[in-house]
Amino acid sequence: MKLLFEIFLSFFKIGALTFGGGYAMIGVMHKDIVDKKGWMTNDEMLDLLAISESTPGPFAINSATFIGYKRAGFWGSFFATLGVVLPSFITIVLISLFLQAFSENQILHNALKGISAGVGVLILIALFRIGSKVPKTWLNFVIFIIATLIAFFDLFSLVYLLLAGALFGIVYGLIQARRGDKDVS
Numbered sequence: 057m058k059l060l061f062e063i064f065l066s067f068f069k070i071g072a073l074t075f076g077g078g079y080a081m082i083g084v085m086h087k088d089i090v091d092k093k094g095w096m097t098n099d100e101m102l103d104l105l106a107i108s109e110s111t112p113g114p115f116a117i118n119s120a121t122f123i124g125y126k127r128a129g130f131w132g133s134f135f136a137t138l139g140v141v142l143p144s145f146i147t148i149v150l151i152s153l154f155l156q157a158f159s160e161n162q163i164l165h166n167a168l169k170g171i172s173a174g175v176g177v178l179i180l181i182a183l184f185r186i187g188s189k190v191p192k193t194w195l196n197f198v199i200f201i202i203a204t205l206i207a208f209f210d211l212f213s214l215v216y217l218l219l220a221g222a223l224f225g226i227v228y229g230l231i232q233a234r235r236g237d238k239d240v241s
């Protein structure tokens with residue numbers, strides 16, 4: 057029961073202290089789950105990012121569910137997911153109750169603009185923290201540049217980009233394995 061409460065509390069804090077959704081949450085989650093608690097390794101976190109982004113649903117829910125399940129099975133996933141969703145749910149309910157009264161409030165509008173700028177910083181921090189763990193190979197660099205350009209210019213759906221990346225990784229791994237290379241990653 058203590059572990060379930062710890063899981064709930066960890067993800068409640070992550071959900072409550074992170075504005076901007078899943079991408080802004082990556083850095084906070086990495087620091088808490090990998091660095092502080094040691095519930096996952098850096099490599100597992102990178103795999104989790106790939107899996108959470110390539111499955112339907114929000115990153116925060118997918119990753120919380122996975123980590124909770126890894127730590128404590130079904131009930132771990134239940135309480136992790138509840139913990140990460142509850143702060144947003146409470147916030148949305150409170151905002152909806154007072155939205156009409158604050159719709160013309162310039163201070164609130166300015167605060168939201170400031171939060172938006174901070175979200176960009178959180179996403180950049182996550183990029184650098186997680187990106188520093190990715191192996192620095194020419195192939196990873198080329199894939200990163202191509203994927204960034206495709207995403208930036210919105211050339212096609214990001215779902216296809218993820219599927220293409222998965223297919224490329226499988227083919228590359230098979231080629232490496234066939235050549236007898238020891239490091240298939």
